[in-house]
Amino acid sequence: MDYFHLRVYRNREISWRAFSSTDSIASKPGIVYHAKNWPMRSPRRFPMRCPRPIPFHPRRFGQLATPLGLVIALLGLFLGGYATWQLQSLKPATAPSGSPAASGAAPSTSTSASAESASVPSQGIFALAKLEPEGGILQIGGLPGDRILEIMVQPGQEVRENQPLIRLASYEVADAELALLDAQKQRGEDLRRIIQDSAQAQDAEAQAKIAQARASGKIDLQLADKKIQLLEGQTASAQDLLARLQQSGQSRLEIEKQDSLLKQLQSELESARISRQHAVEAAERSERLAELQRTSARKNVDRLLMEIPAPLPEAVRLATLRRRNGEINAPIAGKILSLSARRGELVGQFPLMQLADTKRMIAIAEVYETSKAELEQWLKQGGVRAELESALIREMVPEKKLTGTVQRVGSMIGRNQLMPLDPVQDADRRIFEVRVLLDQPDLASRMIHHQATIRLLPKQAEPAAR
Template structure:
């Protein structure tokens, strides 16, 4: 009976039959890495209670990716690359231009026209404002001209009323005195009648002067209202002038031209490194696959200053994975091991994406993605999507 090689759910190999056969290099390397003793394990450890025993390590395959994953920066479909400003491996800052589309120069010219139109509209508005200010000043002058004479006339009339009141008081005193004298027979009836007539005359003059003052006050108020209405009318005309409408329209056109110009400048949405240039100068951006309205990608961008490993942990092991656990990764692509910290444990079980090179490996494994932040990103900063071996050490 021939020998059989079986794969357990944990990914470890078992050899059945009479004689064990040599394992594949990849599986053997993973077993050696999983069973590699640490410095502390090299020394005999004192006996510990079963509750304190260390739970077995979690082994898995994983892939390296930048923080925030790989971002594909695209542009509107139907456009063409006019000028590419970056190359692979170049570091870019957030908002930095990556490429100019072919329509950039045309949109730049449109913005120049809109700026000129706004400049002309502002000049026309300034001229209109000056004319409106002159009209307002003229209306205010007419108000002053209507105000000053009436003030003087009203002041004179008040002086007349004050004088007549004094004269009326004197006439009242004389009338009272002559009435007393008439009783004693010192004055005649005619003299008393003269004093009474003088008093009545002054009283009539006072009433007439008061009425005249009311008339002057009314005329003054009417003149002020008319002058104020002229000032307000001039100001309102200045506020709703056609020049102001033209300025508003020109500003809106400039904002539209600027927005259209910005659409022709492809900028970096975040700081990072250009991982791959997908389009060359002169190439067109065709619609995305499937007929969607989005355009094609121009570059792939990633924050390689902080690298992560996405470990695909088998579904039966994920219950032992926790945020904050220590982990190490290894690969033949870089020397030694790189330590990391578990930062996120996925909430969804799916099929594995990182496929083992062993043809006998299970390619339909159900796994959960566990994100590990590497403590030293420099050795793998240029190795995005590299397959690595992962060991996660559960806590006691």
């Protein structure tokens, strides 16, 4: 019987097995059979397992390639940096804009600078400058969350102070609130007028009742007084007659009859006096009642006036303030520089437009800090003039440059905000700001935020050839 020597790969384990020619060798999942065709006398002479060999695999090559690639990358970076350093060392050194080397003046004290400027004409101080309106650019915005209803201006339009620029949706709401408050106020005034007219009529009626009560009481008193006078006269006559009858010795019947008549007259007189007192009291009661009715009518009128629904002054002021905030007006007279608002948009945190007064334009120059002493000395000697040049200025200005006068020299030293276009120059410089009032504001207003090169010269010095 012939035997075959098979190498079996299963789960990365290698084993040797002996099979006879009569055995069924079938490939199973995960098992690979590799047979060497040589006959074997006995399978016992070969071991069933052997040490695992180290076959070649792509993953093992990747483990070796990673450190090798890192070494190659570091070597390339080193060579590139060395080449860059060599190229930079070959370039000529350039002085930053506004520095003493660029302006042609060596850094020295004010005494040496004045002596040098007296002997050698100064080339000026060069720096970067930006064109700005003198009053700055106003960022116009609205209350966040409101909606833009109407835009009443266009970019580039000249506007006057307090001119409406943008109308928001809250303007209509506040306007409707004010209209409602005005209607309530008008209705309250109408009701007040009606109540006051009714009160006047009631007061007139009460006064008429009082006058009537007084007149009626006066008449009653007059009648009572006349009746009392009449009864007093009759009583006095009856007393005299009774006395004469008693003295003359008349019959007893006549005397009793006269005495009875006297008593009747006295009784009527007493009754008349009581009636007069009652008439006085009745007149007083009628007058007091009329006064009470008049007072009650007045209080009723006051109560009705208090119940009239009238708008509060605070509500009117609040609605007026809402309407004022719903309409954005121009705070100053000027020109609309940009308009980023669109109809129907919601107002956010960003400005809706930019407004500036372009009648006076300035240039803000960033001058190198070493030129501060020289510039201040020029200001003391008679002032400093400025010249601005750039490609855009040469195209738009007939004189090929903008001129101006230095207004103010800043006292704070800080980092520059204007970046030079030349990549070789320093991007980080220590500068101070200089404000220059321009002589051509109408031309400069067409180039707001334009960056140009400015040249500062003393006024008594003539411009040297550049």
